Amino acid sequence: MDFSDLLHFAYECLYFLVVFGVFLAVAIAKGRQAIINIIISLYLALLLSTHFPYYERLYALSSSPSTVALIKLGVFIAFTVFALVLCGRIMPSAFRENKFESFGKKFLLCLVATALVMVYSFTVLPVAELLSPGTPLQTIFGHSEWLFWWLLAPLVVLFLLA
Numbered sequence: 001m002d003f004s005d006l007l008h009f010a011y012e013c014l015y016f017l018v019v020f021g022v023f024l025a026v027a028i029a030k031g032r033q034a035i036i037n038i039i040i041s042l043y044l045a046l047l048l049s050t051h052f053p054y055y056e057r058l059y060a061l062s063s064s065p066s067t068v069a070l071i072k073l074g075v076f077i078a079f080t081v082f083a084l085v086l087c088g089r090i091m092p093s094a095f096r097e098n099k100f101e102s103f104g105k106k107f108l109l110c111l112v113a114t115a116l117v118m119v120y121s122f123t124v125l126p127v128a129e130l131l132s133p134g135t136p137l138q139t140i141f142g143h144s145e146w147l148f149w150w151l152l153a154p155l156v157v158l159f160l161l162a
Helices: 003-030 032-050 055-059 065-090 105-124 138-141 144-161
Strands: none
Touching: 003 032, 003 105, 003 138, 003 144, 032 065, 032 144, 055 065, 105 138, 105 144
């Protein structure tokens, strides 16, 4: 393992930690219901973005692979934000709890949401275009034959914790 491999691994670990940190900050600030809404929104955004019919028109705007990856990522983020607003309107109000009350459940829900983002990043979304291939996180989350199990696991955790 040379220095560049170590640097790419550190970059992916930073990606993982930043995503987890954002989810944990949201869970502490807004409560468990906010992170549950995010998880549901990620599922809905996956469904909508995989069947979005206008990718070709958007891809015509650029020929660079990294720009195409950013366009696809932007569409996914837009669908996630839309689904998050929708979930905020139709889901029940937040659990009445203090910021650090039920911290273990919040922590596990944040891990689940982070795993979901990692799986989407390495199997569905073109984040691999922006990162170097073959790193350990891509080995864990990037196998398309494991996608079903990675998608099922958060639902089981939601069933048990929510």
